Amino acid sequence: MADVKKHDTPQCDELKSGPWPSFVDDIEQKGLSGKQACLDLLGQLELSYTHKETHWKHGGIVGVFGYGGGVIGRYSDAPEQFPAVAHFHTIRVNQPASKFYSSAFLRKLCEMWDHRGSGMTNLHGSTGDMVLLGTTTDQLEPVFYDLTHQMSVDLGGSGSNLRTPSCCIGKARCEWSCLDTQAICYDLTQTYQDELHRPAFPYKFKFKISGCPNDCVAAIARSCCSIIGTWKDDIRIDQEAVKAYIGGELKPNAGAHSDRDWGPFDIQKEVIDLCPTGCMRMEGDELKIDNRECTRCMHCINVMPEALRPGTDTGATILVGAKAPILEGAQMSTLAIPFIRMEPPYDEFKEFVDKIWDWWMEEGKNRERFGELIQRQSLQEFIRRAELKPIPQMVKEPRSNPYVFWSEDEVEGGWKRDIKEFRKRHAA
Amino acid sequence: MDLEKIREAMKESWGDLPGFDISEVVSKPYDPELGEKLYDPKKPMANRITDIGPPYFEQFFPEVIKKNYGKWKSHEIVEPGVIKYTSETGDVVYAVRCGSPRLITTDTIREICDIADKYCDGLMRWTTRNNIEFHVETEDQLRALLDDLKGRKFPGGSYKFPVGGTGASVTNIVHTQGWVHCHTPATDASGVVKAVMDDLFEYFGSHKLPAQVRIALACCLNMCGAVHCSDIAILGVHRKPPFVEDDRITGVCEIPLAVAACPLGAIKPATVEIDGKKIKTVRVNEKRCMFCGNCYTMCPAMPLADMDGDGIAILVGGKISNRVSAPKFSKLVIPYIPNEPPRWPSTVKVIRKILETYASDANKYERLGEWAERIGWERFFEKCDIPFTDKSIDDYRLAYDTYHTTTQFKWSVHTDNL
Numbered sequence: 075m076a077d078v079k080k081h082d083t084p085q086c087d088e089l090k091s092g093p094w095p096s097f098v099d100d101i102e103q104k105g106l107s108g109k110q111a112c113l114d115l116l117g118q119l120e121l122s123y124t125h126k127e128t129h130w131k132h133g134g135i136v137g138v139f140g141y142g143g144g145v146i147g148r149y150s151d152a153p154e155q156f157p158a159v160a161h162f163h164t165i166r167v168n169q170p171a172s173k174f175y176s177s178a179f180l181r182k183l184c185e186m187w188d189h190r191g192s193g194m195t196n197l198h199g200s201t202g203d204m205v206l207l208g209t210t211t212d213q214l215e216p217v218f219y220d221l222t223h224q225m226s227v228d229l230g231g232s233g234s235n236l237r238t239p240s241c242c243i244g245k246a247r248c249e250w251s252c253l254d255t256q257a258i259c260y261d262l263t264q265t266y267q268d269e270l271h272r273p274a275f276p277y278k279f280k281f282k283i284s285g286c287p288n289d290c291v292a293a294i295a296r297s298c299c300s301i302i303g304t305w306k307d308d309i310r311i312d313q314e315a316v317k318a319y320i321g322g323e324l325k326p327n328a329g330a331h332s333d334r335d336w337g338p339f340d341i342q343k344e345v346i347d348l349c350p351t352g353c354m355r356m357e358g359d360e361l362k363i364d365n366r367e368c369t370r371c372m373h374c375i376n377v378m379p380e381a382l383r384p385g386t387d388t389g390a391t392i393l394v395g396a397k398a399p400i401l402e403g404a405q406m407s408t409l410a411i412p413f414i415r416m417e418p419p420y421d422e423f424k425e426f427v428d429k430i431w432d433w434w435m436e437e438g439k440n441r442e443r444f445g446e447l448i449q450r451q452s453l454q455e456f457i458r459r460a461e462l463k464p465i466p467q468m469v470k471e472p473r474s475n476p477y478v479f480w481s482e483d484e485v486e487g488g489w490k491r492d493i494k495e496f497r498k499r500h501a502a
Numbered sequence: 503m504d505l506e507k508i509r510e511a512m513k514e515s516w517g518d519l520p521g522f523d524i525s526e527v528v529s530k531p532y533d534p535e536l537g538e539k540l541y542d543p544k545k546p547m548a549n550r551i552t553d554i555g556p557p558y559f560e561q562f563f564p565e566v567i568k569k570n571y572g573k574w575k576s577h578e579i580v581e582p583g584v585i586k587y588t589s590e591t592g593d594v595v596y597a598v599r600c601g602s603p604r605l606i607t608t609d610t611i612r613e614i615c616d617i618a619d620k621y622c623d624g625l626m627r628w629t630t631r632n633n634i635e636f637h638v639e640t641e642d643q644l645r646a647l648l649d650d651l652k653g654r655k656f657p658g659g660s661y662k663f664p665v666g667g668t669g670a671s672v673t674n675i676v677h678t679q680g681w682v683h684c685h686t687p688a689t690d691a692s693g694v695v696k697a698v699m700d701d702l703f704e705y706f707g708s709h710k711l712p713a714q715v716r717i718a719l720a721c722c723l724n725m726c727g728a729v730h731c732s733d734i735a736i737l738g739v740h741r742k743p744p745f746v747e748d749d750r751i752t753g754v755c756e757i758p759l760a761v762a763a764c765p766l767g768a769i770k771p772a773t774v775e776i777d778g779k780k781i782k783t784v785r786v787n788e789k790r791c792m793f794c795g796n797c798y799t800m801c802p803a804m805p806l807a808d809m810d811g812d813g814i815a816i817l818v819g820g821k822i823s824n825r826v827s828a829p830k831f832s833k834l835v836i837p838y839i840p841n842e843p844p845r846w847p848s849t850v851k852v853i854r855k856i857l858e859t860y861a862s863d864a865n866k867y868e869r870l871g872e873w874a875e876r877i878g879w880e881r882f883f884e885k886c887d888i889p890f891t892d893k894s895i896d897d898y899r900l901a902y903d904t905y906h907t908t909t910q911f912k913w914s915v916h917t918d919n920l
Binding site: 224 | 503508511512514515516519520521524525527528529530532533534536537538540541543546547549550551552553554555556557558559560561562563564567571572574575576577578579580581582585587595597601602603604605606607608609610611612614615616618619624625626627628629630632656657658659660661662663664668669670676678679680681682683684685686687690692693696697699700703706708709710711712714720723724725726727728729730731759762763765794796798799802805807808809812822823824825826827829831841843844845866867898899900
């Protein structure tokens with residue numbers, strides 16, 4: 075055994091059993107092979123299990139020269155007991171779009187991180203970065219030099235920066251993707267490197283790109299600007315495959331329900347009746363779709379992937395303003411642009427981004443998310459600043475109160491009036 | 503667009519960036535001394551490379567993915583955890599999905615690399631829900647890979663790479679850092695996730711549920727894990743107002759920022775006397791506190807963690823997909839469960855109860871939130887045997903939108919004694 079000190083961790087040890095991969099076992103094995111930081115990490119976790127409180131201190135600003143993000147300071151509040159995790163800073167590393175890797179790249183990352191850090195990681199952080207957990211302040215610059223010189227990879231975002239954009243697997247392996255999600259993700263990340271590394275915003279800003287309305291990267295729930303693939307033309311139908319589903323030769327939903335007997339497939343019950351717009355029907359043994367009424371929810375396509383595919387006239391729907399509850403409550407993204415072509419160099423989209431950032435950087439309060447600015451100043455103001463046309467698709471329903479903020483120039487004769495003229499018509 | 507055209511377009515815009523082709527730089531052995539050689543604290547700009555972004559994605563795509571980019575035609579989940587994709591070209595690829603605890607060591611990453619080297623030309627990917635995916639092209643390779651994965655275990659007996667997480671299953675829990683690495687948590691993350699996934703393991707590797715069930719955990723209201731649109735959300739919550747460290751506050755935070763941090767205006771500037779000296783600090787109107795913790799985020803002298811105050815809330819019925827119904831927020835159904843390390847038995851039990859009630863009652867394809875809306879929330883509480891409390895009634899922004907303004911309701915245990 076290497077020269078390391080293992081703490082007594084009876085509570086953590088209870089998390090070694092059971093079938094799900096045990097992070098405790100993984101960390102302990104790493105520690106026993108010579109990484110004291112891993113054993114101290116488990117020791118401190120054991121203390122937290124006893125106290126039911128965290129033992130990490132609040133913040134501490136650290137970073138690399140010239141960047142205002144990508145590194146998050148972390149210090150133990152029990153450094154005497156756990157000296158190897160006294161400083162335990164986080165480094166966010168910008169993942170390649172949709173998280174494909176080569177072993178050559180990852181092995182080198184591991185070697186670097188064993189040398190300069192704790193050997194602990196998150197693959198991945200919630201926003202999508204590769205997260206290196208645990209190093210000391212003096213290692214931050216060498217880590218950054220190693221990443222950029224020896225691996226050609228940069229840091230991700232943190233703080234009031236653009237956060238690292240992320241995307242779904244897209245056309246690389248999914249037949250439903252209406253977008254080249256990786257290309258969009260890569261291009262936006264490169265276009266906005268300055269915003270990603272140097273804080274200039276009121277608060278964080280996130281882009282997420284999903285290839286279709288199934289939204290596998292949760293763009294609509296988690297990004298200030300959600301780019302979600304969609305199509306304008308008709309759903310492609312293979313009527314022979316429709317018959318094969320009806321005849322039971324093909325498994326509905328690609329076999330997603332295989333371990334339970336749900337009875338024979340019933341296209342009326344499982345597809346047509348569940349269509350949220352009721353735009354489908356059978357005519358004889360042919361499936362008909364009234365595409366003009368379709369809202370592209372993906373259900374029929376999900377259930378019968380061999381028979382139905384999205385159209386080929388594809389682009390993106392842009393929605394804005396999603397966030398978790400802090401502070402004004404959770405928001406989902408609101409529809410801004412129903413359809414936009416997304417092809418390099420994405421000029422039209424970037425013009426839109428420039429306009430909304432101008433507004434937010436001018437009017438946003440400290441730590442106000444973009445979605446909260448829309449709430450505070452109104453969707454109308456957003457529409458004006460983004461120079462969009464108001465369309466009924468932006469709202470669930472029209473307002474039910476009559477309190478319209480008419481502007482003076484919208485009212486015939488303006489607002490300047492003469493009370494004397496008024497009184498000539500109406501005695502006081 | 504095809505990959506070649508994309509590459510041309512990207513090269514036109516970004517072709518001089520080193521991440522475009524990292525094969526050469528990565529093939530060189532790691533030089534542990536290079537960092538110190540290149541970085542000079544006296545000349546911090548010397549040798550500094552900045553703003554290069556991530557490596558270009560295409561170089562990590564397996565050949566079959568490159569060849570069939572944009573040409574995939576259909577897919578079939580041949581067994582839980584294995585998805586077979588078929589291309590218009592006739593090519594097929596099997597994606598094998600494995601769970602992971604997200605918090606992993608470099609040794610585990612190396613083991614993943616070993617597997618990828620052995621079966622997948624050294625290439626692999628991760629999903630948004632922290633699963634690992636390996637790609638193979640033949641049934642033989644698939645069987646060999648599955649057998650290999652099944653045999654890899656940690657010393658304590660847990661699987662290193664459990665296969666599953668596809669279709670109508672409980673896939674991996676998206677989660678945050680918890681007590682392992684965060685300064686504001688109200689609960690742990692990795693420990694709770696391990697306990698819940700151990701209990702629900704049978705649902706990870708099978709397709710028994712009416713639809714997919716997405717579970718997520720955030721260890722405080724900041725929700726780095728963005729659990730607010732999950733079928734089942736496990737959320738760390740505080741229940742005691744912040745301390746105010748009068749003797750420390752001016753040294754560690756700006757009082758106007760601490761005051762402005764409170765969304766309910768419960769923090770006001772104050773002056774107190776300590777040892778005859780007047781000190782500027784703040785006071786909290788504790789009755790107004792909703793325990794969001796935003797003050798602590800802004801001011802380290804206002805901690806609110808507490809072993810008796812902190813615990814877990816359960817929210818259910820959220821979703822992200824636009825399938826059938828619009829995306830939904832998760833709703834708070836259990837306001838508090840105590841923290842019970844290391845295995846959180848009360849949390850584990852209630853999640854299983856909700857999951858199995860849903861599984862036995864919902865229609866095929868129906869997500870948990872769609873089921874709860876169809877049967878009515880009064881029936882949800884009744885069926886899941888969860889006591890309804892005033893804590894589930896919204897009293898924050900837009901609360902009125904959640905009130906019931908109709909005579910249409912169902913009789914349930916809540917009205918049976920009237």
